[in-house]
Every structure is written in structure tokens, then in C-alpha cells.
Amino acid sequence: MRLHRLSITAFGPFGATQEVDFDALSSAGLFLLHGPTGAGKTSVLDAVCFALYGAVPGARQSPGASLRSDHAPVDLPTEVQLELTVGGRRLEVTRSPAQPRPKKRGDGFTMEKAQSRLRGYDPERGWHALSKSHQEIGEELTQLIGMSRDQFCQVVLLPQGDFARFLRSDAEARGKLLGRLFDTRRFAAVEERLAELRRGAEAKVTAADERILALAQRIAQAAGPAGAEATPIAARPGEPGLAEAVLEWAAIARSTARERLGIAHRVVAWAEGRQREARHALDAVRELARLQQRYEETRLRSAALEKRRPEHDRCQEELDRARKADRVAPALELREEAERAHRRAADALGRARSLLTPELSDAGADQLAELESKFQQELYALDVARQAEERSARIDEERVRLNREAQADDELIREADVWLADWDTTRAALKGRIDVSQEAATRAEQLAGLLAPARRRLDAAGRRDALATDVQQAEERLTGAREQELDARKSWLDLRERRLRGIAAELAAGLVAGEPCTVCGSADHPVPASPGDGHVDRATEERALAAQQSAEEARARAEQHLGLVRERHAAAETEARGDDPSASSTVAELGELVDRLTGEHAEAHRLAAATNPAREALTAAEREHTERLEQRQQAHGRMSARTAAREALDAEQARMEEQIAAARGESPSVAAHAERLTRRVARLADAAEAVRTEQDAAQRRKEADDRLSDAAFRAGFDTPEAAAATLLDAAAQRDLQHRIDTWQAEAAAVADRRAERDAREAAEQPTAQPSSAQGEFETAEWLLREASSALAAADERCGELTRLSRQAADEVRRLGPVRQEYERIARLAGLAAGTSADNERKMRLEAYVLAARLEQVAAAATARLQRMSSGRYTLVHSDARTGGRRAGLGLHVVDAWTGSERDTATLSGGETFFASLALALGLADVVTEEAGGVRLDTLFIDEGFGSLDDQTLDEVLDVLDSLRERDRSVGIVSHVADLRRRIPVRLEVVKERQGSSVRHRLA
Missing domain, CATH: 3.40.50.300 (P-loop containing nucleotide triphosphate hydrolases)
Incomplete structure (x- = not known):
């Protein structure tokens, strides 16, 4: 794998885009990456790792840590682009972390998701896109490089601190x-898997032993007394010999149970014979007692039946007369219904005549119907007058409504005139509010531009004051380290000088008789030198040298720390003074400035926030002005239309008043006069109908009397009243019939039982005594139950013991392979875990x-x-x-x-x-x-060269330079000044206020 080019934008300490040309740096084979502490040397390596794996090494990738540069402008996105050759392919990977960006609309920021892009280079097609998926790009690069992120950070970015700890750990x-x-997780997984298998096999063996012991306990319970007398099993789950002891003990329990079963069979046979004899004797005595009791019950029932015969004859006679009266019942019901109808009609007629005038109290139906027709015709003639009267009432309602609408329009016009009179003043005030808010917004922007630098200066002043103390402490530590170094060096030189003075005695201590001297070559050693007082040996000198070197390293670290603290203090002092070097920079003064700017900015921001409400208020006021003008104009138009409508209503109502006065007569209104006529017509109609109904009811009652007299005569009764007195309802007739049937059924039953011959013969014998026979039978029955229970228990015990013994034997057979498997797995797990005796180390x-x-x-x-x-x-x-x-x-x-x-x-x-x-x-x-075997053509070594002396440093650089023999390039990351002289090709990281930058030194 060879790196060609790296582009870093807004990443770590780099506020702008920085380009690193690894091809130019690698041409010399060995190059130096240097710069002051905190400039960003390690951030260059972080960018390489982030481009390849989407994450940076170690704690720098901790939760909450941001990769974005604090020096970068808000509109410049963070991005890392790396061009490399790996696996014979030239690739370009570009990654951007999740980061905030300004919103496209409105103020504020939105979180941009992380992005990744991978391109490949083809000599024919040039650069072409391969993928934009984080997962696909990660899998592709990891497969080509052949290393995880941890391996890459440990192999390509050689961290010396980790390996120093590795040596001492x-x-x-x-x-x-x-x-x-x-x-090697797969080997740890094998150990864990073997341990898990051992635990599982052990659990199976223990579970099988526990099942066998549980069966032994169940066998003991099933064996009863035999189980209690047996020798207990001493073995425990997992111990050898448990299975054989359980099987042997189960065989003894089965043999004892079978002997007890044979005895129980013989006892049951004797109890069954005694029980059969007792049952036969008890059945004979019970049958005799039953027949004697039955005969006595028949005699008593016959006597009671003769006493109830008169009652039976009376019920029969009463039932016959009631059935004759049932033929007269329909005529009686018809007469009662006709009587009730006549009374209702007479009551209705009386009520209807009470509502008529005295002269009509005896009027017939025809006269009443004639008067009804006359008043009905008069009522028809009032319909037109009633309609006129209703229209007149509606006109009054319309006049009231018009007056109410006129009053509302007058109020609307007055309110509109008052509001419009103040319109110019209101509009001017609202426009003034808008102007004030806009001026405040401009002022807030200006104050925001002043507030952020003031806050940064205040923070820098606080850091400056804190760092001043750190500078003083670092100077004191450096002074102490220098004094310790001088003392250690003086002590070492003194010891070295004393050792050189006595070196002859040290060389003499190594002389051997007959062997040549390493100084003069002679094999004779006549007078070897001896150590004098205060002699210093080589070990003492080396300890003093080591102490001097340790003091020198401590002094170098103190100087480095002091330079770092001074640099931080100077940076904080510069930032605290800002752009004006003569400006005050105390924490108190800057705090007062920040507080004043914060208060002014908050007030301006509060006034600026009223801009939109003021504009909305002006828009609403202008809309209301237009609406009030329209409302006032519409109200004037409605008032003119109402005047014309009121005049038309007055004319129409005057015409109707004459017609209404003629129609209502003496009544207050036409409706009242019509209502009075309607009530009179209804009363006459009700009276005429009541007269006719009463006449019809009287005629039906007379016809019902004639039918009732004829029905009573045909049924054999002298008068209808006699027939009515004899009537019985259905329930009473059923009761009489039930009593008659009951007596007859009892008579038949008694006659049948008196004819039984075996009962008469039993009555002639002595009285039976079943209690003594019952006692004998119960004794025999109890003996049989006890014997049967004992037999069942013995039989069940034998069956249960046989079944449990079979289960125990099955469990023992299944346990054999399980125990063998456990022993084999336990040996393997012990060897893998290092706990076995066979694993000597x-x-x-x-x-x-x-x-x-x-x-x-x-x-x-x-x-x-x-x-x-x-x-x-x-x-x-x-x-x-x-x-x-x-x-x-x-x-x-x-x-x-x-x-x-x-x-x-x-x-x-x-x-x-x-x-x-x-x-x-x-x-x-x-x-x-x-x-x-992936070829690694680019390596980086991070720090550690400051601890070497010149000779060792030359030897180390020679070794690193030899890596070029395999066409490798090695980058050394260090701030040691002497390396700049020894390594001409350098990549310098420069620390600036606007962010770090890189510079190439190729010669």
C-alpha cells in the first residue's frame, strides 16, 4: 500500500484546505513530519486513518469529540480526501464526518449526515465513481488492505509509546x-466452547445421577417396610458406584414385596368365603321383615280409605252440578257485558248534556245534529277574516324588525365615524413602531459582531492569568532540574575520574595465571595492582551515568514543558489584547465590557423582535379602515330601503283593519270568535253521538236478558241466579276431579296388595330380627375390605417396584455414554484452559x-x-x-x-x-x-527520538534508511531539532491563529 496525496479541509487544527504530496516526500525514502507541540502533526496521521476507516485512532474518537476544526468558516465543510495505491488498484477515498451546516432557509444550523465516496482510476476511462455507501467502502478497503483499524494504527502508524509499554507490561x-x-478470538472461543461443553456434560452426568437417586427414593417409598429396613446408599451424585448400589438395593426390595403378595392372596380367599355366607343370611332376614311390614301397611291403608268414602261421594255430586252450569255461562257473560256497556253510554250522555244550554238538555239526536250543521257553516265564513288578522300581526312584527335594524345601522355609522376620525394618528404611530424596531435590529447585528470578540478576549485573559502561574512553576521546575543535572554530571565525572585512576586494579582483577595480559601481552604477572581506598568499580560508574542521563532527560522535559507553557501564555496574551495592542486586557475590565455589550445586545434584540408584530398591526389597521368605510356606505343604503318598506306596510295594514272589525263581532279578535264557534260545534256533535250510543246499549241489554232466561231453563235451573250460584271455575273443577281420582286409585291399589299370598304367609311367622344379621355381615365385610386393601397394596407395590427398577436400569444404561463423553471433554477443556496436570506450563x-x-x-x-x-x-x-x-x-x-x-x-x-x-x-x-502479504510501502513512526544519543540516533536512522531497499518510504513524526539537520526532506506543520498549515521542504 502506497500513499500518493492527502487533502485535509477544516479537520482538527487545519482551518482551511491543506495538501500533502506523499509522492514528493517519498522520493527520498525517509522524510520528517515536524512542528511545534499542538500544531497538528498527529492530526495528519489521524486524517489518513479517517479516510481509510471512517474513524481516528484511540481516545481521539471518544464520544462527544468533534473532528471539525474550530478555525474553519461556518460555510466550509470538513472533508478528508486520500489518493493511494493498494492491491494493484489506484483509488481515491473522500470522507466527511457528521457536522453542522447553516440552514439554506432562515437562521441557525442543521446537522449534515456523514458522507463517503470512493473512486477508481482506469488508464482508459480515467477516474470513475465506485460507491457512496459507508458499509461498501469500508468492506472494500478493509479487504484490499487486509488489516483492521487497530492493526493499521499499530502497523502503519507505529505508536512508540504503546510498544514501550508493551516491553514493560x-x-x-x-x-x-x-x-x-x-x-485470536477464535482460539479463545474454542476454550470457551470446550468449557461450556464440559459444564454441559458435567450437568448431564449430575442430572442423571440425581435422577437415579430420585428413583432410589421412590423405590424406598414404594417398598414400604422393606425399604425402611434396607441399607441406605452412601454414594452421592457424580461419585462412582452409585448406579450399581441402586440396582442391587432395588432387587432386594422386589424379592421381599413378592413374598408379601403371596400371603395377601391367601388371606383374601378366606375373607371372601365368610363374607358370602353372612350376605346370604342377611338377605333372607331382610326379605321376611319386608313382607311383614308390607302386610301391615296394606291393612292400615284399607281402614283409612273407608273413612274417606263420604267425602268422595260429595265431591262427585258437586262436580256434576258445576258441569251443568257451564252451559249457562256464555249467556251470563253476554248479559254482564251488555250491562257494563249501557252504564258507560249513560255516563257519557250525562256528561255531554251538562255542557249544553238548559233548553237543549232534553233535545234529541236529530235536533242536536241540525244545530251543529248551522254553526259549522258560520265557522267556514270566518276563514278569510282570520287570514287578514294573521297578516296584520305579521306586519306589526316586520315594523318592529325594521326599527331594530335601523337602530343597529345608526350605531354602526356613529362607531365608524369615531374610528375614522383617529385614522391618521393611528397609522403614524404604527409606522413609528416599525422604524424603531428596524433600527434596533441593525444595532443588534452591530453589537453581536462586537460581543463575540469580547467574549473570546475575556476567555483568553482568564487562560493568560492561569498560565502565568504555570509559567512560574515551570521555570522553578526547570531551575531545579538543571541543578540536579549539574550535580549528577559532577558526581559521574568524579566517579569516572576515580575509576580511571584505579583502572589498573580493575584490569588486574581479570588476570589469570599463564594467560597473556590484555594490556602488555605478557603471560607473567609478578605484581598485580590492588584496589586502593575509595576504589570505584564499573557498576558504580554506570549507575552514576544512568542517574546523570535520567537527570538530563528530566531537564529536557522541563525545558520542553516550559517552552510549551510560555507559548500558550503568549498566545493567550495576544488573543486577550485583540486587534488593538494598547487596549486594556484585565479580566475585570473585559468582564465589564462583555456585560455592557450583552445588556445592550439583549435590549436591542428585544426591540428588534417587535418588527413583525408592528407590521402585522399596521396591516390589520389598514384592513379595518377599508372595512369600516364599506360598512358605513352599506348602512346608509339599507336605511333608504327601510323607509320605503315601512310606508308600504302601513297602507296594507289600513285596508285589512276594516275587514277584521266586521268579522270579529263582539269578540276581541276573529280567532277568538272562531274558537268559540269551534267549541260549540264540538259539544253539539259529542251530545248527538252520546244520545245514539245510549239508545243502542239499552237495546243490546234487553236482548241479553232474553237469551239468559232461555239458557237457564234448558240447563235445568229455575232462575238464572241459581245457575250463576252453581258455577265453578276451571281450577275448582280440576281440584274436585283430582280428589275423586286419588280416592279411586288408592282403592285399586289396596285391593291389589290384599290379594298378595306371600305377604299373608310372612305375617303368620314370628317377627324378623335383621339387626343381628346385619352386624355379622358388617364384620365379614370389614375383614374382606382389609384383606383386599392389603392385597391391592402388595400388588401395587410389586408393580411399582418393577416399573421403577426398570427405569433405574434404563437410566444406568443411558448414563454410561454420557459419563464417557464428560471424561473426554473434561480432559480437552483442562488442556485448553491450562488447568490440566498434563499441561505442564x-x-x-x-x-x-x-x-x-x-x-x-x-x-x-x-x-x-x-x-x-x-x-x-x-x-x-x-x-x-x-x-x-x-x-x-x-x-x-x-x-x-x-x-x-x-x-x-x-x-x-x-x-x-x-x-x-x-x-x-x-x-x-x-x-x-x-x-x-499486503505490501506496505508507506510507514509512519510517531515520536521517541529525543531519548537517543547521537551515535544511537545514527544507527536507528541507518536501519530506517535500509527500509528503502524494499522501495519503502518512512515518515518520522518528531519535534526533535537535530532531526531537521539529518533528514533534508520534511513536511512542516505551522501553528497559526487562523489554524495550522503544512509546508513541504524537499531539499
Whole structure:
């Protein structure tokens, strides 16, 4: 994979569009990416990662963090565009994160969704679009690169801090990093799957043992006394021998139950014979007692029947007379109905005559009908006069309505005249409100332009004051660091001088008799030098040197920190003063300025907010002015029309008054006169109808009397009253018939029972005694029930024991394969988890795979580490156990000068840097092979060079320069000043107030 061109717009610290030409930088093979702290060196690498994976590395992608530059204009969108060659294809990927943009209509912002575009280059067609889908582009690039984002950030963007921690960390931390890079989750999944299978198999074995024990408990319950006497089972679920003990115990319980079943059969046979004999004796005694009681009941019923015979004869006679009277009942009902109709007609006639005049109290129906016709004709003649009277009343109502409308129009005209008189004043006031609001809006815009810089100056002044304290503290720390460095250097030089003075004794300590001296070459050593007082050995000098180097590093860090704090303080001071260097910049003064501008802006904004309401009020007032003019003109027209209508109504009403006066006579109105005639006609009609109805009812009553007398004579009664007294309703007749039938049925039943011969013979024998026979039978019955219950229980016990024993045997057979499977899986799970005794080093499966990867990484890193350390150091993988922990991920360094092997955590600062650099490059090679051999032509190394001395730095740069042999280009990200002299091709990131920018230095 080779990077060609990177375009960054409004991203991170870059407020405008910046172009990075990687082809020009890569031509030299090794280039430097440098700039002051906070300028944006790492942001260039973040942009590369964002273009490829849509996210930036590590914590910089934390929730709430924004990739958009604070220096960018609001109308400039954030965008990263990267052109690269990967997998033999030239591609261009463009990404924009989710970001706010100004609304196209109105004020404010709206959130723009994240966008991605991918283009490909074809020599024939040129650039052409491939996809705009986030998912498709991500899958395409990940497949071509062959690495995830974590792997890319660890392999292409080599973070030295991570690998320094890797060297000093324990096995668990190394396992997490290696597992993330080499994706060994499948091996961890195998461990978890084996553990899950072991737990499942163990649960199955335990469940099967528990089922067998449960069956044993059920067998004990079913066995009864035999189960209580048996020896208890000592084994527990999961222990061997449980199944055999349960089967043996079940066989003993079955044998005992079968013996008890045979005894129960013999006892039941004896109880059944005794029970049959007792039942036969009890049945004979009960039959004799029944016949004797039946005979006595027949005798008593016959005597009671003879006592009720007179009552039976009386009921029969009464029923016969009632049936004769039923033939007279229709005539009686007809007579009663005719009598009721006559009384109603007479009452109605009396009421109708009471409403007539005295002279008509005895008038007949014809006379009353004649008077009714006369008054009806007079009523017909009043219809025309009634219509005239109704029209006159409506004219009065219309006149009232016209007067009411005239009053309303007069009020409307007065209100319109009053409102229109003030129209000019109202319009001028509304236009004045609009002018004031518009002036306030202009003032609010001006104040908003002043308020934002004032707030930024206030924030900068606060930061400046806080940073002033930081500057003072940093200067004090730097002074202390310099003093410590001078003391450490002085101590080291003193010890070095003392060691050189006594170097002869140190060399003499290494002399061996018969071997040549390393100084003079002689094999004779007559007088070897001996150490004097205050002798300094090599280890003491090296410790002093290490202390001096540590003090020097602390002084360099203090100088770097002081420069950073001073730079921040100067930037805050410049921002606090603003465009006018002579302006006041204290926090109190700036606070008062911000408060004053805020108050003025709020007041102006409040006045400006009244612009639209004032315009709406003016529009509404003009609309009301037009409407009131139209209403006043329409009211004047309606008043003229009402005057003409009132004159026409007066003329029409005068003509009708003469006709109405002639028609109403002495009545107050025509309607009242017509109502009086209507009541008189109705009374005459009702009286005539009542006379005719009364005459018809009297005639029907006379006819009903004649029919009743004839029906009573034919039925055999002397008078109709006698027939009426004999009548009975249907319920009474049914009651008499029921009593007669009951007596006759009882007589027939008694006659039948008196004819029974076996009852008469039983009555002649001695009285039966069934109680003693019943007691004997109950005793035999109880004995049989007890014997049968015992037999059923014994039989059920045998069947239940047989069934449960069969189930236990089935469970034991099913348990065999399950236990074998559990033992096999448990062995595999223990080996994979590192808990088995067969796994001597207690290494988990995932750790074993990662150990192999770590061994490959150590071998690849050693090739470069030896060049960087002039052949002194070699990285080796160690699988030894330390501190009782599991083995597998140890990493040691072999020192060729001493021949000792030690942990990588013991390396010094500079040694840790080039060891971690070698480890990072080796890891890049191994991960590249793991990813399918994808060629990585562009690498970046981030920081760490400040800890190297000149010689080591030259050796490290030689190793990095050797990467060009494979046509690779390496970018070093550092702010170390000495690297600018050693590396001529540079990409400089410049920090400015309007945002950072990049500059290419190609020579």
C-alpha cells in the first residue's frame, strides 16, 4: 500500500484546505513530519486513518469529540480526501464526518449526515465513481488492505509509546495487544466452547445421577417396610458406584414385596368365603321383615280409605252440578257485558248534556245534529277574516324588525365615524413602531459582531492569568532540574575520574595465571595492582551515568514543558489584547465590557423582535379602515330601503283593519270568535253521538236478558241466579276431579296388595330380627375390605417396584455414554484452559497461539535491534512461569556484552526506544504476512527520538534508511531539532491563529 496525496479541509487544527504530496516526500525514502507541540502533526496521521476507516485512532474518537476544526468558516465543510495505491488498484477515498451546516432557509444550523465516496482510476476511462455507501467502502478497503483499524494504527502508524509499554507490561497486557492485532478470538472461543461443553456434560452426568437417586427414593417409598429396613446408599451424585448400589438395593426390595403378595392372596380367599355366607343370611332376614311390614301397611291403608268414602261421594255430586252450569255461562257473560256497556253510554250522555244550554238538555239526536250543521257553516265564513288578522300581526312584527335594524345601522355609522376620525394618528404611530424596531435590529447585528470578540478576549485573559502561574512553576521546575543535572554530571565525572585512576586494579582483577595480559601481552604477572581506598568499580560508574542521563532527560522535559507553557501564555496574551495592542486586557475590565455589550445586545434584540408584530398591526389597521368605510356606505343604503318598506306596510295594514272589525263581532279578535264557534260545534256533535250510543246499549241489554232466561231453563235451573250460584271455575273443577281420582286409585291399589299370598304367609311367622344379621355381615365385610386393601397394596407395590427398577436400569444404561463423553471433554477443556496436570506450563490455548506469534515478532525485531544496538541486544521469547502465573508471553532481552538474559522492563529510556522501534517494525512484518502479504510501502513512526544519543540516533536512522531497499518510504513524526539537520526532506506543520498549515521542504 502506497500513499500518493492527502487533502485535509477544516479537520482538527487545519482551518482551511491543506495538501500533502506523499509522492514528493517519498522520493527520498525517509522524510520528517515536524512542528511545534499542538500544531497538528498527529492530526495528519489521524486524517489518513479517517479516510481509510471512517474513524481516528484511540481516545481521539471518544464520544462527544468533534473532528471539525474550530478555525474553519461556518460555510466550509470538513472533508478528508486520500489518493493511494493498494492491491494493484489506484483509488481515491473522500470522507466527511457528521457536522453542522447553516440552514439554506432562515437562521441557525442543521446537522449534515456523514458522507463517503470512493473512486477508481482506469488508464482508459480515467477516474470513475465506485460507491457512496459507508458499509461498501469500508468492506472494500478493509479487504484490499487486509488489516483492521487497530492493526493499521499499530502497523502503519507505529505508536512508540504503546510498544514501550508493551516491553514493560506483564503477560496479560501483552496478550490483550497481540490478541487485538492477530485476532485470536477464535482460539479463545474454542476454550470457551470446550468449557461450556464440559459444564454441559458435567450437568448431564449430575442430572442423571440425581435422577437415579430420585428413583432410589421412590423405590424406598414404594417398598414400604422393606425399604425402611434396607441399607441406605452412601454414594452421592457424580461419585462412582452409585448406579450399581441402586440396582442391587432395588432387587432386594422386589424379592421381599413378592413374598408379601403371596400371603395377601391367601388371606383374601378366606375373607371372601365368610363374607358370602353372612350376605346370604342377611338377605333372607331382610326379605321376611319386608313382607311383614308390607302386610301391615296394606291393612292400615284399607281402614283409612273407608273413612274417606263420604267425602268422595260429595265431591262427585258437586262436580256434576258445576258441569251443568257451564252451559249457562256464555249467556251470563253476554248479559254482564251488555250491562257494563249501557252504564258507560249513560255516563257519557250525562256528561255531554251538562255542557249544553238548559233548553237543549232534553233535545234529541236529530235536533242536536241540525244545530251543529248551522254553526259549522258560520265557522267556514270566518276563514278569510282570520287570514287578514294573521297578516296584520305579521306586519306589526316586520315594523318592529325594521326599527331594530335601523337602530343597529345608526350605531354602526356613529362607531365608524369615531374610528375614522383617529385614522391618521393611528397609522403614524404604527409606522413609528416599525422604524424603531428596524433600527434596533441593525444595532443588534452591530453589537453581536462586537460581543463575540469580547467574549473570546475575556476567555483568553482568564487562560493568560492561569498560565502565568504555570509559567512560574515551570521555570522553578526547570531551575531545579538543571541543578540536579549539574550535580549528577559532577558526581559521574568524579566517579569516572576515580575509576580511571584505579583502572589498573580493575584490569588486574581479570588476570589469570599463564594467560597473556590484555594490556602488555605478557603471560607473567609478578605484581598485580590492588584496589586502593575509595576504589570505584564499573557498576558504580554506570549507575552514576544512568542517574546523570535520567537527570538530563528530566531537564529536557522541563525545558520542553516550559517552552510549551510560555507559548500558550503568549498566545493567550495576544488573543486577550485583540486587534488593538494598547487596549486594556484585565479580566475585570473585559468582564465589564462583555456585560455592557450583552445588556445592550439583549435590549436591542428585544426591540428588534417587535418588527413583525408592528407590521402585522399596521396591516390589520389598514384592513379595518377599508372595512369600516364599506360598512358605513352599506348602512346608509339599507336605511333608504327601510323607509320605503315601512310606508308600504302601513297602507296594507289600513285596508285589512276594516275587514277584521266586521268579522270579529263582539269578540276581541276573529280567532277568538272562531274558537268559540269551534267549541260549540264540538259539544253539539259529542251530545248527538252520546244520545245514539245510549239508545243502542239499552237495546243490546234487553236482548241479553232474553237469551239468559232461555239458557237457564234448558240447563235445568229455575232462575238464572241459581245457575250463576252453581258455577265453578276451571281450577275448582280440576281440584274436585283430582280428589275423586286419588280416592279411586288408592282403592285399586289396596285391593291389589290384599290379594298378595306371600305377604299373608310372612305375617303368620314370628317377627324378623335383621339387626343381628346385619352386624355379622358388617364384620365379614370389614375383614374382606382389609384383606383386599392389603392385597391391592402388595400388588401395587410389586408393580411399582418393577416399573421403577426398570427405569433405574434404563437410566444406568443411558448414563454410561454420557459419563464417557464428560471424561473426554473434561480432559480437552483442562488442556485448553491450562488447568490440566498434563499441561505442564499451564498455558491456555489462546496464549499458546499468541506465544508462537510473539516468537515470530521477536525474531523479526531482533534483525533490526542488533543493527540499532551495534550487535549488543537480542529479543527472545520466554515461556517460563513467573510468580506462580501461567507461562507463554514472556519477553526477554539478551545482552551480548554480559551474556545475561533479562526482562525488557529493565532497559533504559533510549534502549527502550530503539527496542520498541525494532519490535514495532518486526510486528509490522508479521502482521503484514498474517494479512496476506499486503505490501506496505508507506510507514509512519510517531515520536521517541529525543531519548537517543547521537551515535544511537545514527544507527536507528541507518536501519530506517535500509527500509528503502524494499522501495519503502518512512515518515518520522518528531519535534526533535537535530532531526531537521539529518533528514533534508520534511513536511512542516505551522501553528497559526487562523489554524495550522503544512509546508513541504524537499531539499
